[in-house]
Amino acid sequence: MISSERIPNNVDLGGNKRLQRALEHWQPKYLDWWREMGPQGFQQHHQVYLRTAVSVDAAGWAHFDYVKLPEYRWGIFLAEPTPQRKIGFGDFKGKDAWQEVPGEFRNPLRRLIVVQGDTEPASVEQQRELGQHCPSLYDLRNLFQVNVEEGRHLWAMVYLLHSYFGRDGRDEAEALLERNSGNADTPRMLEAFNEPIDTWLDFFAFTMFTDRDGKSQLLSLSESSLDPLARTTRFMLTEEAHHMFVGETGIARILERTCELMKESGFSGDVRRLGGIDIPLIQKFVNFWFSQSLDLHGSEVSSNAAAYFANGLKGRAEEDKYTDDHVLASDTYILDMLDESGRMSQQEVPMRNALNEVLRDWYVGDCQAGVDRWNKRVLEAHGMSERILLPSRKFNRRVGVYAGKHFDPLGHPISADEWERRNHEWLPTSADKAYLRSIQATPVFEPGKFANYIAPPARGINRQAIDFEYVRTEA
């Protein structure tokens, strides 16, 4: 059952008895999980035009064909090795990268991999109802592409657990299937992955902002001294790019359609009357998912972050772009902190302790570039004066120094009363969600047709036409 034919790989699965034995137990459980917790209603009778990675070279990593979801060939791929790779940062900088897990760092490395791994199936669970409300076959196919690749990313983490962490690793791999998003008893580890994603605006905002956190985490793990982890995550990044493309273009297409509807409505502003999604509502979802994803980066001052960096477990995103010594033993970082009376003050902290914030800086910059593209290419191009704003990183935080305090989206401190009074202006309300559910109530399954609230994409997938039958029903 465990064969390189069924499981495309470049890790010598055929010659790896340990991995084969571990997967023999795990793979059937994974398939059970996929059928039970994966996309609802599209498992048995639908063929989806999907990209499958069958090798890591340019020809192989994007092989397109129709496939039934449970028959997707989840593979195990590591980016090609860098010969004689050296550790690029931290206290072991310059030494040989590790081809095996050093016993000293077994537990923190396992923890990093488990936390990363837990997010992958979580998003599949969060999105399992969305297919029933798709705005087009093109979007439905993209949803499933994201889903199967998140599943593959789970495989990637499970590969590491199975290959390098012994029995504990196998136990953790099983637990990754036992926790479920939103489950009261066994929830997913990170809060953002327990929120249901039941509207397509949520989905696009999630893939835009939360998958981008995934990207920054993967970038920092791809610097790791543990070479198999670095190579695994480097390959995952090639797939992650598509997920963010889905998010960014999804919201761009909604904005596009909103601009058209605004013109149709004669600038009365009442886009909802025409079944569209108004800009303030889009802004609320940006606010919500961006702030949630900021929390995923952890506390501003973190001893874990310092230890991960010092020990070479997790670097900064794009470590080689930094011009410092990559050791950071005595560097400092200026943080905006709150003093005891709640006033902002600038505080100097050791750089290593501030690396969560450094990664967050990278993340905010990457998000801002995407938001700028929306504003320039859509809103400005349509002559609109409205703009999407990335909220302040202080806004709506539950982790770190700003947690428990109140700020408006521009980062101005406000009272708890004012927060209570006004947060509905900034964050999605149940009425907002109800409206979104109402306009996506009827799915659009006709090739080339799109729901009223979203514009068609500029082009199709893999050079196919926009009206290509991306998902087809078996006779």
Place this chain on the structure above:
Amino acid sequence: MDHVAPSPSVSFETSPDRYRHWKLTFDGPVATLAMDVDEDAGLRPDDYKLKLNSYDLGVDIELADALQRLRFEHPEVHTVLLTSLKPRIFCAGANIFMLGTSGHGFKVNFCKFTNETRLGMEDMSANSGIKFLAAINGICAGGGYELALACDEIYLVDDGSAAVSLPETPLLGVLPGTGGLTRVVDKRKVRRDLADHFSTLTEGLRGKRAVEGRFVDAVCPTSQFKEAVEKRVQELAAMSDRPASGPGVTFGPLEPVIDGDTIRYKYVTGEIDRAKRLCALTISAPEAPQPTTPEAFLAAGDQSWAIRAFRELDDALLRMRLNEPEIGTVLLRATGDPQAVLDVDAALLAHKGHWLVREITGLIRRTLKRVDLTAKTFFALVEPGNAFAGTLFELVLAADRAYMLDDPDTPNHVQLSAVSGGLYPMSNGLTRLETRFLGEPESVGKALAHEGPFDAAGALEAGLVFSSPDDIDWDDEVRMAIEERVSFSPDALTGMEANLRFAGPETMETKIFGRLTAWQNWIFQRPNAVGERGALMVYGREGRPSFDWKRT
């Protein structure tokens, strides 16, 4: 990475013809062990002189050797008279200048060894039929009185000046750490306030007050002292069940071959990996038929496996403690035929009433305790071809963790014998099985009642090993466990292991190691003892110590 060469090695082997500090004489059932320390023959003669019968590790190594020979070589000895050949000086205790100039680790090891030696005397009294009487002829301070406290009875000459004392606290700012405080209240059952007062008296107690407080058993005027002591040692000797005459078993030298980082005895091999800070310690089962009767044991002398292998293990442990402080983790293996070990067990159990067999099990028992008390991590690696059966299985139980390979293609077994049911109690008075299964006492009986060997799954199920990785996981599991272990703080590991190894009841022995020694080791690190103006440092040199007065 550079490694500091090991500090000058201490050897624990000696023999009476080489003693510098003790005279061992025999008179029928009484052996006299008389202290006569050569003050110029300390281990570091340039740093200190062993004045007033004060002692260092070298003096104590001779004492330990003498005790071992009394046990094995002299079955006719029923009582030991411990005294001094120096006029009006019994023993002034551990040499203060030696302590003041020794590093922390050496001090700790010195105290541990002296404690084990004194507990060995009490072990002889309890198990070997050999009683001790201390005849105190003069100055008896600190470690000198602690040595007397390890005896069954203490006779003090009443000459108006001879006194027993524990002056460590008032004089040196440390504790009488060789069991003194513990034995005064736990063994001699001195009332607590009297003990408190005594422990702060520099000059100690003499005469009537010493005997009234139960600090000594008898005081006699100088003129009657010798006679009273002689009378009493004969009475004590009459209580023994040891044979009236020999022969005994003479202990020859072990003569290990040391080749670089490998030490090779007949049955024990230690191989050090300095880069990884590991020692692979392997003990092998007997390869030739072993004695099955007491007569055969006597005939085999010191070459029977049970004596030889455990003398070697004991020696290896002592060398590792003293000479290899940076080797923090010991990987225990046993090789050879497990049935050969079980056969030895059968002989030891069948003849456990015989004096020599009793001594052999005592040697094994004390050596296993030495493992328990060694401040290094022990991981037992149970692999196919192992000889962890019976007595050697006690090493698995003594280890902090045992990993047992579960390879379906290669049989791998361990086996218990009845020796684990009570022949080798730990210092807490329980067997290793009882200590291990404190929370599930029924598991003790189940393990002992199990017929035949356990395979890896069975041993794991029975709670006898920590982990049983399969052939695919084994290398990585074991490697990572070891790498992780050696990365932890050695101080924290020492404390952690010492706390986890001795579950269950307290005994005088566990109090000595767990309370007295632990506090002493704390005090030994504190500026009030070892700072520039610490009490231990200024003693005998200049003025008063200066203390940080804060208490916690």
